[in-house]
Amino acid sequence: xxxxFWPSDDLxxxxxxxxxxxxxxEEVRVWPDVGSPEAVxxxxxxxxxxxxxxxxxxxxxxxxxxxxxxSLLTNPDIPAHVPITRVFDPDQAREMSEWTLYMVLHFHRLxxxxxxxxxxxxxxxxxxxxxxxxxVGVLGLGIMGDLTARRLAALExxxxxxxxxxxxxxxxxxxxxxxxxxxxxxRSDILVCGLALTPETHGIIDATALAxxxxxxxxxxxxxxxxxxxxxxxxxxxxxxxxxxGLDVFEVEPxxxxxxxxxxxxxxWTPHIAGFVDxxxxxxxxxxxxxxxxxxxxxxxxxxxxxxx
Ligand code: NDP
Numbered sequence: 511x512x513x514x515f516w517p518s519d520d521l522x523x524x525x526x527x528x529x530x531x532x533x534x535x536e537e538v539r540v541w542p543d544v545g546s547p548e549a550v551x552x553x554x555x556x557x558x559x560x561x562x563x564x565x566x567x568x569x570x571x572x573x574x575x576x577x578x579x580x581s582l583l584t585n586p587d588i589p590a591h592v593p594i595t596r597v598f599d600p601d602q603a604r605e606m607s608e609w610t611l612y613m614v615l616h617f618h619r620l621x622x623x624x625x626x627x628x629x630x631x632x633x634x635x636x637x638x639x640x641x642x643x644x645x646v647g648v649l650g651l652g653i654m655g656d657l658t659a660r661r662l663a664a665l666e667x668x669x670x671x672x673x674x675x676x677x678x679x680x681x682x683x684x685x686x687x688x689x690x691x692x693x694x695x696x697r698s699d700i701l702v703c704g705l706a707l708t709p710e711t712h713g714i715i716d717a718t719a720l721a722x723x724x725x726x727x728x729x730x731x732x733x734x735x736x737x738x739x740x741x742x743x744x745x746x747x748x749x750x751x752x753x754x755x756g757l758d759v760f761e762v763e764p765x766x767x768x769x770x771x772x773x774x775x776x777x778x779w780t781p782h783i784a785g786f787v788d789x790x791x792x793x794x795x796x797x798x799x800x801x802x803x804x805x806x807x808x809x810x811x812x813x814x815x816x817x818x819x
Contacts, residue, residue, distance in 0.1 A: 513800065514566075515540045516555035521575065525789045529554075532797035552800060555582065563587035570803050571595065573796050576787050577602060577653065579813045580707040580734060594813045595799055597792040598653060599785075606704075606785035607658040610732050613756030613778065614662060614700050617728040618644045622754045622776060641666050647698030649714075650733060651677045651684065652819070654785070655704030658732075662702075670694050674817075695722040700730060706819030707734035717742040726753045732784045735760035744770050747777070758784040 513536050515526050530538040536552075539545055541562075550566040556575045563569065564587035572594045574582055579596050588594065616622065620636050627634050644667055648659040651673040663669045663681045670683050672694040677684040685693050691714075695701065701723060705711045715729065716739040723729075729752060731738055740761055746752040754776040760769070763782055771777050799809045813819060 511536055511551045512545055512549040513538045513552040513554065513796075514544060514550050516553070516557070517541065518556050518575070521556075522789050525575075525793075528789045529793040529796060532793050533800055536800065552796075552803075554796065557581050561585075561587055571799060571809065573597075573799065574813075575792060577785070578707065578734065578819075580736075580819070583813065583815065583818060590815070593809050594815070595795075595809055595811045596813055597787050597795055598811050599787050599791045601788050601791065602785040603653050603657045606654040606732055607661045609758060609780070609784035610658045610702055610704075610730055611661060611665070613730040613732075614644075614646055614667070614702070616756065616778060617700055617730075617754055618667075622778065626775060642668060644668075644699050645670070645697050646700045646702060647672065647694040648682075648702045648704055649694070650703065650705035651679065652704065652706065654732065655702075658702060658704060670697060691719075692722060695719055696724070698723055698727060700728045703729070703731040703733045703737050705733050705737055706817075707736050708818030710818070712736045713739050715739065715743070717745065720746040720752055723752065725751050728752065728754045728756070730756040732758050735763065740769075744774070747774065754778070758782055 517540055526538045526540050544550065547565045548568055551568055551570045552573065553563060553569060554573045554575050563585060569592050572582060572588050572592055574594060574596045577596055579594050582588065582594050623636055646662050646667045646669045648655050648669060648671045651659060651671045656679065659669050659671045659679055659682045670685065671677060671679060672685045672690050674686060676686050703715060715737055720742055743755060757777060757779040759782055765771050771779050795810055802809050
């Protein structure tokens with residue numbers, strides 16, 4: 511039976527072979543080399559651009575090749591009874607937290623201001639800010655957010671967290687729900703977004719949310735571009751209400767040539783590289799989920815379609 515890969519730009523080379531080695535009894539094919547549509551039982555993809563999924567009457571499961579499955583959930587061709595799984599890679603979570611620590615330290619230690627001073631040819635020391643005075647709020651306390659909040663707290667930043675359901679994390683006061691959102695915004699000198707992207711969280715960081723953050727605060731987004739209303743962010747940067755932003759993700763990737771991020775002095779950005787999935791880890795989990803499907807056992811890391819993540 512066939513396991514079908516949809517190649518994407520960010521798919522590491524050799525990925526299909528890594529999986530094939532784990533499941534010699536299955537046939538791993540790479541789209542558009544589909545073979546018999548009836549034989550396709552598993553599909554692996556990261557983007558919804560596979561309008562062809564409806565062609566496979568015996569599809570048993572869809573595996574996201576990454577941690578997020580938000581784009582797959584918008585694919586109407588994935589039948590409701592077909593489970594969608596994500597990858598859970600602890601190494602990726604560590605990388606995501608490292609990226610975020612870097613951004614938090616960048617703004618906390620005023621690296622954005624030193625960059626401007628250097629560009630102006632000025633040798634000038636700026637004032638000191640105590641770690642204990644830089645309050646960091648982490649939106650989303652899932653696999654990435656939980657580790658990030660703990661590591662920030664270990665660096666002695668006063669950290670608070672926010673999620674959909676109540677959470678308990680040692681040393682990190684946690685909020686949830688709409689009231690909790692107001693609360694965390696108001697006490698975040700640096701706001702980190704680690705939310706899942708769902709219809710509820712799409713555009714959650716808009717003009718109202720940004721206005722609720724303290725003047726001179728910073729935004730760090732490791733999650734999805736869709737969480738931030740980019741026009742509102744740039745307006746807040748222009749007004750000075752938001753003093754800087756660290757972005758790994760954009761609503762449209764890559765951003766258009768006239769997107770302000772290319773030139774804005776208060777934006778530090780990277781091209782969606784905060785955390786990589788290890789193909790070996792992902793292949794282990796996919797092979798295990800194929801085995802579980804065959805054995806009629808519950809799959810690992812299934813996306814809850816009602817929650818959207
Ligand atoms: P998880 O699914 O593990 O966690 C998502 C978190 O979002 C949970 O804490 C969840 O709350 C919270 N959440 C979802 N909806 C709401 C809501 N309406 N209100 C409040 N909280 C909500 O995701 P991950 O930690 O694995 O990933 C986090 C983000 O990072 C995702 O958007 C993912 O796509 C992105 N990502 C980005 C990468 C990059 O390279 N930039 C790489 C990997 C992931 P609760 O815990 O209560 O369910």
